[in-house]
Amino acid sequence: MLRVHTAGSxxxxxxxxxxSLVHSGVHERVLTVAWEKQSESNAMWALSLKQPFQVSINAGAGGYFSPIIRQYMEETQAPELIGCMVAFKDRQHALLNPYAHLHQPDLTFDQVVESPMLWEPIRYSETCPSSDGAAAMVIVNETEAENQ
Structure with a gap:
């Protein structure tokens, strides 16, 4: 068992x-479980200042993930707006879930694209708000996946 604690990410x-554990060969399969209980925290420290006083820094989850996203986009030749496409699709799917944190029925793809850049290539509308949630995934190597 390994504990990963990175706050909201x-x-x-x-x-x-x-x-990484599967790709490196340390394990053939890994069960990963994650949860957040943001409703019990004081998240006021995370509020950003309004522009023009906001400076671009590579701190927090966005600063960590933006280089990984850029590398993925370069290696796979993903479209420049892939993050906007995913965010818009996810917001549309959220409308079908009454328990989803965000319901933005009037959101357009152009609004996602035009939202402020936080950590290149991550825009504001591609990020999630602080909320409670949980997820579990099983990550396996190619051999294990083919055997399933």
């Missing part, structure tokens, strides 16, 4: 750790 961070 724990779901993504545990997935990266699990994938």
């Amino acid at each position: 724990v779901g993504g961070s545990t997935a990266l750790v699990a994938a």
Whole structure:
């Protein structure tokens, strides 16, 4: 067992750790479980200042994930707006879930694209708000996946 604690990015961070453990051959399969209980925390420290006083820094989850996203985009030749496409699709799917944290029925793809850049290539509308949640994933190597 390995504990990964990265505050609001724990779901993504545990997935990266699990994938690294499988990719390196340390394990053939990894069960990763992540959860957050943001409703019980004082998240006021995380509020950003309004522009023009906001400076671009590579801190927090965005600063950690942005280089990984850029590398993925370069290696896979993913479209420049892949993050916007995923965020818009996810917001549309959230409308089908009454328990989803965000319901933005009037959100357009252009609004996602035009939202402020926080950590290149991550825009504001590609990020999630602080909320409670949980996720579990099983990450396996190719051989294990083919056997399933």
